[in-house]
Amino acid sequence: MTRRDQTVVKLEKHIPDLHVLITTPFHPAYVTAERIKKAKNLQLLLTAGIGSDHIDLKAAADAGLTVAEVTGSNVVLVAEDELMRILILVRNFLPGYHQVISGDWNVAGIAYRAYDLEGKTVGTVGAGRIGKLLLQRLKPFNCNLLYHDRLKMDPELEKQTGAKFEEDLDVMLQKCDIVVVNTPLTEKTRGMFDKERISKMKKGVLIVNNARGAIMDTQAVADACSSGHIGGYSGDVWFPQPAPKDHPWRYMPNQAMTPHISGTTIDAQLRYAAGTKDMLDRYFRGEEFPLQNYIVREGELAPQYR
Numbered sequence: 243m244t245r246r247d248q249t250v251v252k253l254e255k256h257i258p259d260l261h262v263l264i265t266t267p268f269h270p271a272y273v274t275a276e277r278i279k280k281a282k283n284l285q286l287l288l289t290a291g292i293g294s295d296h297i298d299l300k301a302a303a304d305a306g307l308t309v310a311e312v313t314g315s316n317v318v319l320v321a322e323d324e325l326m327r328i329l330i331l332v333r334n335f336l337p338g339y340h341q342v343i344s345g346d347w348n349v350a351g352i353a354y355r356a357y358d359l360e361g362k363t364v365g366t367v368g369a370g371r372i373g374k375l376l377l378q379r380l381k382p383f384n385c386n387l388l389y390h391d392r393l394k395m396d397p398e399l400e401k402q403t404g405a406k407f408e409e410d411l412d413v414m415l416q417k418c419d420i421v422v423v424n425t426p427l428t429e430k431t432r433g434m435f436d437k438e439r440i441s442k443m444k445k446g447v448l449i450v451n452n453a454r455g456a457i458m459d460t461q462a463v464a465d466a467c468s469s470g471h472i473g474g475y476s477g478d479v480w481f482p483q484p485a486p487k488d489h490p491w492r493y494m495p496n497q498a499m500t501p502h503i504s505g506t507t508i509d510a511q512l513r514y515a516a517g518t519k520d521m522l523d524r525y526f527r528g529e530e531f532p533l534q535n536y537i538v539r540e541g542e543l544a545p546q547y548r
């Protein structure tokens with residue numbers, strides 16, 4: 243039994259006693275409807291970070307629980323990480339690194355698929371906190387910036403970043419050399435990138451996904467990387483997590499994957515620890531949380547999760 247399994251077994255015993263349960267976005271889908279049912283005293287589920295899809299949010303809402311996260315605590319670092327992954331893919335960086343490790347030297351073997359970022363069309367699916375920060379960071383690279391979201395962003399920010407709104411996701415995707423995913427995992431975004439949608443994207447498209455692994459159809463991504471339809475795929479989120487040893491993304495060509503690390507700098511850990519403590523203090527004092535932190539409140543899911 244792994245250490246993680248032992249922890250789950252220990253926690254399982256205490257479910258009926260819990261009033262508050264704090265989890266991280268790195269947990270697998272631990273907070274299931276079945277466990278929520280057993281947790282007769284549970285009132286509050288806190289996510290120490292951003293992304294509460296490891297919780298059955300509908301079951302939590304039906305049980306009258308509050309679900310809150312530390313909104314905004316780890317966004318800058320994820321946008322920075324996305325920019326890094328874009329550059330790693332565009333410049334075909336990793337094969338060069340591997341040449342060094344293995345004692346090789348073959349410039350042509352890297353350069354034949356290395357490009358400038360300047361002039362490329364980059365689209366973000368989701369332009370919330372992270373998506374906006376990414377667009378701001380991409381601005382000086384002189385790309386054509388596009389975004390698709392449920393909501394149009396503030397005209398001032400649109401002007402500042404030069405990003406153009408695309409109402410139709412598929413229309414935007416067909417224009418993009420690089421696509422970055424920045425939506426939460428919801429019933430609407432689960433499996434959003436399936437075989438059919440990927441097949442309509444530009445041949446050789448680069449995809450960065452630090453949002454959630456299950457927004458992708460795992461096998462469709464692996465197949466498209468193998469065929470070359472996807473020219474490169476990078477991200478830190480997988481389905482399931484932790485990724486099993488035989489997960490196809492570990493073995494597909496042209497990937498630059500890591501474990502779930504983009505939101506976990508020391509700076510961010512301090513922010514989400516402080517944010518979690520602040521909400522606990524407020525809970526014990528009977529005070530409200532900052533409005534933006536609520537994912538489920540009084541039986542209602544936040545709008546983007548409905």
Ligand SMILES: NC(=O)c1ccc[n+]([C@@H]2O[C@H](COP(=O)([O-])OP(=O)(O)OC[C@H]3O[C@@H](n4cnc5c(N)ncnc54)[C@H](O)[C@@H]3O)[C@@H](O)[C@H]2O)c1
Nearest residue numbers: 292293368369370371372391392425426430452453505546
């Ligand atoms: N890898 C990591 O370490 C890490 C860290 C932080 C956040 N995240 C992930 O990134 C996600 C986004 O974080 P954020 O802080 O930018 O959230 P946010 O709520 O500020 O932004 C999400 C955006 O997605 C849009 N959206 C939601 N559903 C959509 C749909 N169906 N179609 C189009 N747009 C849709 C929303 O309107 C919103 O603008 C989180 O939910 C989490 O899953 C990952």
